Amino acid sequence: MCHTCQVTSRDISRPVCLLGLGLIGGSLLRDLVADGHPAFGFNRSPSGTKSAQSEGFDVSSDLAATLQRAETEGALLVIATPMPAVGSILAAIREHAPSCGITDVVSVKTQVLDLVREAGLEGQYVGGHPMAGTAESGWQASRTDLFKGGAWVVTFDHAVDAPQGPSQEWIDLWTDVVRMAKSVGAEVIPTRVNVHDAAVARVSHLPHVLAEALAIVGDNGGALSLSLAAGSFRDSTRVAASSPSLVRAMCETNSEALIVALDEALALLQDARAHLSEDPPNLEELVDSGYRSRIRFEARSGQRRQGDSVSPSPISGRPVLRLNPGGPDWVKMLEQAESLGARIEVF
Amino acid sequence: MCHTCQVTSRDISRPVCLLGLGLIGGSLLRDLVADGHPAFGFNRSPSGTKSAQSEGFDVSSDLAATLQRAETEGALLVIATPMPAVGSILAAIREHAPSCGITDVVSVKTQVLDLVREAGLEGQYVGGHPMAGTAESGWQASRTDLFKGGAWVVTFDHAVDAPQGPSQEWIDLWTDVVRMAKSVGAEVIPTRVNVHDAAVARVSHLPHVLAEALAIVGDNGGALSLSLAAGSFRDSTRVAASSPSLVRAMCETNSEALIVALDEALALLQDARAHLSEDPPNLEELVDSGYRSRIRFEARSGQRRQGDSVSPSPISGRPVLRLNPGGPDWVKMLEQAESLGARIEVF
Numbered sequence: 001m002c003h004t005c006q007v008t009s010r011d012i013s014r015p016v017c018l019l020g021l022g023l024i025g026g027s028l029l030r031d032l033v034a035d036g037h038p039a040f041g042f043n044r045s046p047s048g049t050k051s052a053q054s055e056g057f058d059v060s061s062d063l064a065a066t067l068q069r070a071e072t073e074g075a076l077l078v079i080a081t082p083m084p085a086v087g088s089i090l091a092a093i094r095e096h097a098p099s100c101g102i103t104d105v106v107s108v109k110t111q112v113l114d115l116v117r118e119a120g121l122e123g124q125y126v127g128g129h130p131m132a133g134t135a136e137s138g139w140q141a142s143r144t145d146l147f148k149g150g151a152w153v154v155t156f157d158h159a160v161d162a163p164q165g166p167s168q169e170w171i172d173l174w175t176d177v178v179r180m181a182k183s184v185g186a187e188v189i190p191t192r193v194n195v196h197d198a199a200v201a202r203v204s205h206l207p208h209v210l211a212e213a214l215a216i217v218g219d220n221g222g223a224l225s226l227s228l229a230a231g232s233f234r235d236s237t238r239v240a241a242s243s244p245s246l247v248r249a250m251c252e253t254n255s256e257a258l259i260v261a262l263d264e265a266l267a268l269l270q271d272a273r274a275h276l277s278e279d280p281p282n283l284e285e286l287v288d289s290g291y292r293s294r295i296r297f298e299a300r301s302g303q304r305r306q307g308d309s310v311s312p313s314p315i316s317g318r319p320v321l322r323l324n325p326g327g328p329d330w331v332k333m334l335e336q337a338e339s340l341g342a343r344i345e346v347f
Numbered sequence: 348m349c350h351t352c353q354v355t356s357r358d359i360s361r362p363v364c365l366l367g368l369g370l371i372g373g374s375l376l377r378d379l380v381a382d383g384h385p386a387f388g389f390n391r392s393p394s395g396t397k398s399a400q401s402e403g404f405d406v407s408s409d410l411a412a413t414l415q416r417a418e419t420e421g422a423l424l425v426i427a428t429p430m431p432a433v434g435s436i437l438a439a440i441r442e443h444a445p446s447c448g449i450t451d452v453v454s455v456k457t458q459v460l461d462l463v464r465e466a467g468l469e470g471q472y473v474g475g476h477p478m479a480g481t482a483e484s485g486w487q488a489s490r491t492d493l494f495k496g497g498a499w500v501v502t503f504d505h506a507v508d509a510p511q512g513p514s515q516e517w518i519d520l521w522t523d524v525v526r527m528a529k530s531v532g533a534e535v536i537p538t539r540v541n542v543h544d545a546a547v548a549r550v551s552h553l554p555h556v557l558a559e560a561l562a563i564v565g566d567n568g569g570a571l572s573l574s575l576a577a578g579s580f581r582d583s584t585r586v587a588a589s590s591p592s593l594v595r596a597m598c599e600t601n602s603e604a605l606i607v608a609l610d611e612a613l614a615l616l617q618d619a620r621a622h623l624s625e626d627p628p629n630l631e632e633l634v635d636s637g638y639r640s641r642i643r644f645e646a647r648s649g650q651r652r653q654g655d656s657v658s659p660s661p662i663s664g665r666p667v668l669r670l671n672p673g674g675p676d677w678v679k680m681l682e683q684a685e686s687l688g689a690r691i692e693v694f
Binding site: 131132150151153189191195196198199200202203204206207208209210211212213214215216217218219220221222223224225226227228229230231232233234235236237238239240241242244247248251252255258259261262263264265266268269270272273276277280281282283284286287288289290291292293294295296297298300318338339340341342 | 497498536538542545546549551553555556557560561562564565566567568569570571574577578581582583585587588589591594595602605606608609610612615616617620623624627629630631633634637640641642643644645647685686687688689
């Protein structure tokens, strides 16, 4: 349940069908079922399917049958596979569940929207991206409450791009996707796909690239370096332990935006190198600016503190905007929320 | 107390005089006094001194008087000031406590040894560096048990460099420094100053530089980027919240070794950039290698786990060497420990 606006899964107007039961898809299935919402799913690996079935979940390894059931029940399809599988999943949806609304939880959005457009499905698609961990993966890593307090991006490109404006059907789909994210405790942040991809290149994909490089340079120092490595090295390389195939899928499918972020980092590091070679070495520019940026991050978002609050729910650092989907100026409000990184409530 | 070899502060043969009562000096004073060892200290800031006095500690803001007392009592001096103050502290030691043994806890060792040699004090100096956090600073950040299970580097350059070998007096001093570190629960790793500085450039100073750059690039993305930033950005930029003056002091005084590490990182990142521009983008080399390095780090050190052990003390991932200070081949064993990143026990 969303603590600020009381949205529960009962507000979602249709069953939910998870296509993929890894960390994200599996955790979403757990939360929805725990909340009593009708939800079922498909998983390619029979072992993951069996594990989920043995816990009582209504899941299958038969994609066609799962999609046909979704079509019959008018379910909301959630594509929760890694990026490389999205194209074939969309083809199967066109064949077996052509009238279902579709969302996804893939960490890069431009490339998914391109595939959706190629499949001619953009009028029944709303992109999503829950900002949840990637260091573990698979059904066995899934758990309840994974999304609580985290950001869940919901895209709105179709509301801007559709020549006559979006259909009421699409607006209802968009609203259901927002409600699903809120029902599992996430904070919904609306963006367009390219704006999302540029932002996550900075705060998610670049951290992975830097962590990989740092892990290698530390390791190059041999046994002594690894023996002396303490908190700063441990925390800064943590995400290098993520599954290499997931890291590559994220970074490679968002290469254009990642190059922009990486070039900014390279320029800062080359400047730092030049200043370190001066006599005397002087890192004032980098260090003062980095410190201010980090403090701004702590103040602005992410770092929730219970503080002296009597409320049992965490306090969000994000501003909030309330809007009525399809109402006057709602697209303008979505753009405003996007530029503020604001969470939204729908009424 | 050292859990593996039972060293307590009673094994230290002299009182300890802390010169500087910040995070490191203050925490060391707390541990020694808690263990009943005679220890007193100097702090430049009268407010820190007053706080420590109000907690019952035997401290003063009069450097000359503190050093004269150390001379009278034959105390072990621990220089625990930031790097920029080390030169003037050494000058005061020459004047007021010329026969005391000296160690330090400054995070860069070559530059301290250079100053020690300029002051002609190398025959009564043993360098030290406890690998403990820097995100907070000052007496108010000090606490007991800060050093437990962490690495504490103790240098041995003089044992290699002294033409006739080190004096028994120096060997006793070296042994006392090792015992002091072990008595507060640290694992002692012997290195020479330049080897230490090269290693910490990789695993401590480079993480700070990368964290500053990442914090800035994330911040450049504006409110939306900061709003979407989750665990990977938070952990990877954590040390950018460290006091800018401390970060600069570490990095700038170790610029030569840091440039070596930074150049390795820049080469990896430029390669990654090139591979991201290919069609299709391919990060296999960086990601696979970074993953293997991180897993090696987790297996090798730092990541202690209690596991199923019945022992209440943490299990060290570091190999251990036992040696007899001043005994046959002890310098060879120190060099071996250095190359293995091994901790030592003295008998």
